[in-house]
Amino acid sequence: MIRILSIFGGLFFALALLYSFGRGAYSAATDPVKESAERALHREPGPLKLASDGVFGHFDHAQLQRGFQVYQEVCANCHSLKLVAYRDLAALGYDEDEIKKIASNATVNAADPITGEFKDRPGLPTDHFPPVVYAGAGHPPDLSLITKAREGGGAYVHSLLTGYRAQTPAVLAAHPEAKTGENLFYNPWFSNLNIAMPPPLTGDGQVTYSDGTTASVDQMAQDVSAFLVWTAEPKLDKRRQTGLAVLGFLLFATILAYMAKRNVWAQLKRGDVGEASAID
Amino acid sequence: MSFPWAQDYTPRAPLMQWLDEKLPLPRLLHGAIGAGYPVPRNLSYMWNFGVLAGFCLVLQIVTGVILAMHYAANQAIAFNSVEHIMRDVNWGWLMRYAHANGASAFFVVIYMHIFRGLFYGSYKAPREMVWLLGVVIFLLLMATGFLGYVLPWGQMSFWGAQVITGLFGAIPVVGEPIQHWLLGGYAPDNAALNRFFSLHFLLPFVIAGVVILHIWALHINGSNNPTGIEVKRESDTIPFHPYYTAKDGFGLGVFLIVYAAFVFFMPNALGHADNYIPANPLQTPALIVPEWYFWPFYAILRSFTQDILFIPAKLMGVMAMFSSILLWFILPWLDKSPVRSGHYRPLYRKFFWVLVLDVLVLGYCGGSHAEEPYLMISQIATAYYFLHFLVILPIVASLERPDPLPYSITEAVLGHDEHAVLGAGRAVPAPVRVN
Numbered sequence: 001m002i003r004i005l006s007i008f009g010g011l012f013f014a015l016a017l018l019y020s021f022g023r024g025a026y027s028a029a030t031d032p033v034k035e036s037a038e039r040a041l042h043r044e045p046g047p048l049k050l051a052s053d054g055v056f057g058h059f060d061h062a063q064l065q066r067g068f069q070v071y072q073e074v075c076a077n078c079h080s081l082k083l084v085a086y087r088d089l090a091a092l093g094y095d096e097d098e099i100k101k102i103a104s105n106a107t108v109n110a111a112d113p114i115t116g117e118f119k120d121r122p123g124l125p126t127d128h129f130p131p132v133v134y135a136g137a138g139h140p141p142d143l144s145l146i147t148k149a150r151e152g153g154g155a156y157v158h159s160l161l162t163g164y165r166a167q168t169p170a171v172l173a174a175h176p177e178a179k180t181g182e183n184l185f186y187n188p189w190f191s192n193l194n195i196a197m198p199p200p201l202t203g204d205g206q207v208t209y210s211d212g213t214t215a216s217v218d219q220m221a222q223d224v225s226a227f228l229v230w231t232a233e234p235k236l237d238k239r240r241q242t243g244l245a246v247l248g249f250l251l252f253a254t255i256l257a258y259m260a261k262r263n264v265w266a267q268l269k270r271g272d273v274g275e276a277s278a279i280d
Numbered sequence: 281m282s283f284p285w286a287q288d289y290t291p292r293a294p295l296m297q298w299l300d301e302k303l304p305l306p307r308l309l310h311g312a313i314g315a316g317y318p319v320p321r322n323l324s325y326m327w328n329f330g331v332l333a334g335f336c337l338v339l340q341i342v343t344g345v346i347l348a349m350h351y352a353a354n355q356a357i358a359f360n361s362v363e364h365i366m367r368d369v370n371w372g373w374l375m376r377y378a379h380a381n382g383a384s385a386f387f388v389v390i391y392m393h394i395f396r397g398l399f400y401g402s403y404k405a406p407r408e409m410v411w412l413l414g415v416v417i418f419l420l421l422m423a424t425g426f427l428g429y430v431l432p433w434g435q436m437s438f439w440g441a442q443v444i445t446g447l448f449g450a451i452p453v454v455g456e457p458i459q460h461w462l463l464g465g466y467a468p469d470n471a472a473l474n475r476f477f478s479l480h481f482l483l484p485f486v487i488a489g490v491v492i493l494h495i496w497a498l499h500i501n502g503s504n505n506p507t508g509i510e511v512k513r514e515s516d517t518i519p520f521h522p523y524y525t526a527k528d529g530f531g532l533g534v535f536l537i538v539y540a541a542f543v544f545f546m547p548n549a550l551g552h553a554d555n556y557i558p559a560n561p562l563q564t565p566a567l568i569v570p571e572w573y574f575w576p577f578y579a580i581l582r583s584f585t586q587d588i589l590f591i592p593a594k595l596m597g598v599m600a601m602f603s604s605i606l607l608w609f610i611l612p613w614l615d616k617s618p619v620r621s622g623h624y625r626p627l628y629r630k631f632f633w634v635l636v637l638d639v640l641v642l643g644y645c646g647g648s649h650a651e652e653p654y655l656m657i658s659q660i661a662t663a664y665y666f667l668h669f670l671v672i673l674p675i676v677a678s679l680e681r682p683d684p685l686p687y688s689i690t691e692a693v694l695g696h697d698e699h700a701v702l703g704a705g706r707a708v709p710a711p712v713r714v715n
Contacts, residue, residue: 002613003674009607010670013600014663020586020593021659028652055545083363141557145363148548149556191566232556235366235373242374243544250540254533261526268321268518 037178041171043188045152045159050226055244058237059230061093066209067227068092070220073207074200075143078136081129083144084231091234099125106130137183138196147225148232154225156189161221163189164199282502285514287316312499318517319524320505322693326400327503327524328531329393335532336386337491341484343379344428347372351431353477355470358433359558377547383425384550385539387573390418399632401620402504408612410501413494415608420487422574422605427480429571433473434555439568441468441476447581447601450594467561507692508620509685513699516689567649575646576639579658580604580665582650600662607669614669617677619685627680631672638664 051060068089071081086103094102106123108130123130134140147153167186172179180186184194201217209215230236289310291297300307310316350369352361365372394414397403403411426444430437445468449459464471502511511517518524542549550572554565570578584596591599622629638661645658691697 002610003616006607006610006614006670006674009603010666013603013666013670016586016588016596017583017659017663017666019588020584021656021663023586024652024656024659028656033652083360083367088367145556149553151553239373239377239544239547243540246540246544247537250533250537254530254537257526257530257533261530264522264526268523 037175038192040175041178041188041193042191043159043163045155045189048155048158048222048225050154050222050229052226052229052236055240057240059091060226062211063223063226064092064230065094066211066213066220067223067225067230069209070201070207070224071143071227074220075224076132078132078134078140078197079143080132080140081144081231082131082142083128084234085126085128086123087125088234091230096125103127140197143228143231145232147228153232154229157228158221158225159189160187160195161201161224162218163187282311282316282499283318283511283514283517285517286311286318287519289314289316312495313525314521315519317499317520318511318514319503319520320511320516320689321518321523322505322507322689323503323524323527324506325527325531326392326396326506328528328535329389329396331528332389332532332535333386333393334491335535336382336389337484337487340379340382340386341488343375343382344481344484346375347379348481351477353431353474355433355473355559358431358473362432374543377543380551381539381542381547383428383571384542384573385535386421387425389535390421391573394418395636397504398635399622399629400504400506401508401615401617401622403612404615404620405612406501407498407504409497410494411612412609413490413497415605417487417490417494418608419605420483420490424480424483424487425571425573427476427483429555430468430473430476431480432555433559435557435559435563435565436552436555436568438468438559438561439565440570441472443568444570445472447598450592450598452595468559504620505689506621506623507686507689508624509689509692512688513690515697569647572643572647575644576642577601577604577646579642579646579654580662582646583655583658583662585655585659600666604665607666611669611673615673615677617680617682619682624683624685625680626683627676628673631668631676634664635668638668 051057051063071079086099086106089099089102090096103123103125106127106129107120108123108127109118109120110127111118112121132140141149147157150156152159164185164187167178167180178193180194184196185198186193187195201220204214204216206217207215207220213219233239289300289304289307291300291306296306299305347365350361350365350372352358362376365376367373369375397411397414426440430441441463445459445462448462449455451458460466462472463469464475505511552569552571569575578601581597581601584593584600587593588596617625617628619625622632641661642658642665645654645661648654686692687700688697691700
């Protein structure tokens, strides 16, 4: 009885699906969906090689410091970095005095420890990067986690920063709906192709690196991408170091476990079945 | 417990004798996972996944309890408290990645465990209760996994909660009140987050309770084995310890290597980037998908695109999604073939591998956008899923001529069994009749 009921139940679901499938196939055949502009024109993040890539990768402190400089001088005008504290910058190779100086350049609105009244004061190493008040239209996202919050990570940021370009007439003819609106900028790496952020890196030499590296647009984009990989995953180096040690140990322990298993089961191969083993 | 030839527990040390009289806990362990538990001698590595699932449960509880010490279940600060764990709590990043990837590892292990049971007919009599309790554990596990994914309060957490509780909204008449009651509001908010956290903390201990019942029920009849033939005598078995403790130890090592590779070197590979964006009720993500381990069921949910008679498409999808798991509860009575193991069922075996492929296809479609061709593919795959369990399985047992079974586990392993000769030794039960 239960099998007869189940067969009917199974046929009911299958027929319902056949109906859905038929309707779907019919509309797909008679009214094919035009490929959307996003699908046709969107581009996947291009390759970006960073020192922190790979199993044995490590952050390049000089590059992170350059990237931090780009963030401070360019990105920080609109984008906050609220999850990062000034004390965290020690991981970039800054010493205590440098961190105090960097922090004190910021203005932090905090409760006065005596009066409890909120007022502006210079930042301290324990402060997080302050919120950024953006006067224009739109919502520049906080950048602390941006390389983990976008597919492609650092490569996405690099591609986006260097991906501004003019819309060709051919593109416009094929996809008129993708036309860039007012105060928007065409960038095929952005999810809906038209981004509100004006090109932030406008020309070579926009920042002056203290280590003498030439500040080309591509170099600045790479450096700030590397920096944002760090802000999203500051424990990356420690994680990989720990991971190598853990994997080494596990490999060793597993080989031992395998040999122990072989040893124990060898008794069975000799045919002493059911006997209490010598190990017991 | 178990077979008459099970080794007795005889404590030698005075302390152990004293303990055995007051609280025979070592005796319990001896009979459950020690030398006092005879197990079929031919269990393959596919039988490691039960122990591994138990390990995952402990792992999740330990890492989860530590995370709960630092997490704040308040919608205003939940997201930042997770980042506090990642950045400022000592080894917090390890706890969180171990927990998040531990959930994925748990589901990998559980799916292997379930499909092992399907292939070898472990759900059949006399082990129906083991299977039924296993389905209960799986349902609890799904609930726990879903609740846990909401806690970081990222975009996918929020919209996942919205979609999944919305499923209850598809129930006629009482659906919406139920949805609002579950959420404690009209949309996921602080009330929902708080209760989800509370339940996420509770359910693993409920799972632990059902796991005890699951193992208890298992030990009544003992493990199934790759031949699917019941244990006949002592030569068919070996003591759990040291043989299977050693085998499980090696299996655990291999599991941990793969798991550690994910935790330390690709901890976000199985997650979704959008969940690193704080929850925003005003901005719907381009693609709302659950965690990968729900994708097959998500594909089933979305594959019903047309109303059937008076049943709306959404309700059909919800019914189908729940049915796809609930039908496992009647599985032991759908498959009436007396042969358990797929090794000896040539026709069933083929359908089994089609089902494996089918579920993988469903998973792929469930993780993709709800558009063609994925909808049409998942409609076919969902149809096969239901036909497999509800139509093919009941029928195939009648059509199929199983391959000859070995006389006993001993014969299957050693190639001969002295008791398999008629008249040899003492009287033995007749071999399993096939066909």
